[in-house]
Amino acid sequence: MIERKRRVTVFVLVVLVVVVAAGAYGWSEYSRSRDAQTTASDVDLAPADAPITGERIVFRSTAPGDLYGRVAAVAADDPGGPRSVAPVACDRIDTTGDQSVCLRTDRGIVTTFEAQLLDADWQVIQTWPLPGIPSRTRLSPDGSLIATTSFVTGHSYATTGFSTETVIHSAGGDDYGNIEEFTLLENGAEIAPVDRNMWGVTFVDDTTFYATTQSRALGHTWLVEGDLEARTLSVVRDGVECPSLSPDGSRIAFKKDVDDGSGVHWSIAVLDLASGEETVLDEERNVDDQVEWLDDDTLLYGLPRDDEPGVSDVWAVPAAGGAPKVLIPEAWSPAVVRS
Template sequence: MILISVVAIGATVVVAALAWQQYQARQSAPSGVETTSPAEWASGDRIVFRNTASGAGYGHVASVQLSDPSGPRAVTDTACDRVDATEEGFSCLRSERGIAPSYTATLYTNDSQVVAEWPLPGIPSRTRISDDGALIATTAFVTGHSYAAVGFSTATEIHDRNGKGPGNLEDFTLIVDGSPIAPVDRNFWGVTFIDDTTFYATAQTGGKTYMVKGDLDARTLTAVADDVECPSLSPDGTRVAFKRVTSGSGPTVHWTPAILDLASGDVKLLPESRNVDDQIEWLDDGTILYGMPHEGVAGDTDVWQLAADGSGKPEVFIAHAWSPSVVRSAG
């Protein structure tokens, strides 16, 4: 048994070393896209995202001008797995490489100064910042690495700018059909803020998925819609973009982007035939953005755009990008 353990540990070290060598090789090559001065990355109306172009800056926070999404990108020195941004700063979820990996959430100013940092209990999945930057939501996989995995478990937390509570959503009271419940199999993910006291998120229990409305003061999560995952509130506050299971189950589940009208409760499935496993971002009140794997290239992704009213077809918005965040300058 001791020999087997030594061999297993040795194999793990070799795999980790090879992965690190590949990462270093990818980082040392010239960037595969046109770049501009990093000093320009936080200026003007922009899209902030994780750069997935091969070469220098792979995995780093970057931006392009909102008026020219296919133009040169400004790439920072900060590496993140997931990112969300406001005009003043950004939230960064990061995996720290090593034989025993660790995971962190960090709130940065635009000049890369750390405002607050706290550990994540598992693999980074989602992050959102409230419009005024007062609250930061994070979701991590405690077990599993996909929402299609059987037996996955998540931890979703909300922190203030100092890295303090309100804390883990599992400590909130879950209300379904008017009654408080406390199932042991509950999972929460995909927060989208309404304001600094309320938000929407996903709750799953007993094989059912709900959109819940969270109240930070009352510490409650109330189910308000069925079969809504990874909600994203529109800029005008009237609709929620989300992903809905349209076929399959478990590891073969297929998600389709959809729009929920909050006033009527009507749901419109959008014309996207591919499997979309992302928390959607709104470009504006008429267009949504989401990430998809770049065909044929492992580790690469693209950000796509799609009309929220169901007209038109999906189009690439930013190639070699992931985790988009729309930032508009005040005034």
């Protein structure tokens, strides 16, 4: 009996030590995170009374400190220069300048995800819930259509068994629903794979868009052309992920899996829509992003830093081929505002 009591006492003491240690670790991590977010970020800022306007690149700041996650902007002709900072934080951002779409995570007692449509002064016009982790978002050229993609399960397109939900609706409130429900056509004939995931919308106009459709069962990752009025998706090409239409509408940049084995390694490629010619660019690192066109000659994309968790940079690479370079340090999710 005495031995049993002794064992119980020892067990209780061990539990208390574990609980105290866990609590101390949790408080330490909370304090570290709080301190990191309240420490001033070491970046050059434009004057608060003179925000950057005109042709600019809008992005999510990944500079450690109080600006982490905030939406920022730099002049297109001075991307490494001072940045303006907006009063909103986003995981993903796209903008026309007059309005923006912001995908964000609300880390409350229960973590939730939402999309916000914001005006030119960063005031909320609309908000709606997302079913999971924010992944991609795009506005149509005039800002009248909004596409959002969220992970319903999984955290990466490289994850086996991931599931996404991609929805298009208008700034006026019309809902086109989950484009997974559109009719999928190949050479004019309907196909109905048992599994289907959609992501990476890029708009042509207020009716037409391109996107990725994947069927793991059939072993295809298609570039499809979508028609909102007909509610159809027509296969254009295989092996295309996260398309991005060039400003002149003649080419699509995308990420292409170039791994010959069972793994995944995405390079950036450019497809000429008229000729069907495909060019794989000179970026040898794995690029898991939907690229953005700076202009008709240059592509932008985000790459995380290997030695600084949570910090990424926006890189640029010539669309015709050439060496990539850092364009905006400590940045993610670039969106170009053209005059």
